[in-house]
Amino acid sequence: MAMRDVVFPEGRQDLYNRNRYSPAVRANGFLFVSGQVGSREDGSPEPNLKTQVRRAFENLNAVLFAAGCTFEDVVDVTVFVVDPESNLETIWMCGTGILGRSALSCLDRGRRLLALWLSL
16 A cells, blocks of 8 residues: 655645645656645635635645745646636736746636636
């Protein structure tokens, strides 16, 4: 059986214990990261969209750092967009500003867009 260990970023252990999920699991040389949201340190939602996107990527970065990784190690990111017609451009600008050299692999600008796939 493969060895697995759970990765917790500093300062977020209580939040993860309360919600009963692991931020990331390392197994067989891979790191599988759970969905990261733009929550504040106490777990409360961030009302400002740009700040929420920034916080989501900061939370992801904290998980990566705790695992000894950086965004340079990321192979794929999936971003779920609520109301893409109104929010996609803002999220896209914030996300690509953080991710830098990310390349778009698939984007459907239709009204039914649920996910945005980025390959790094």
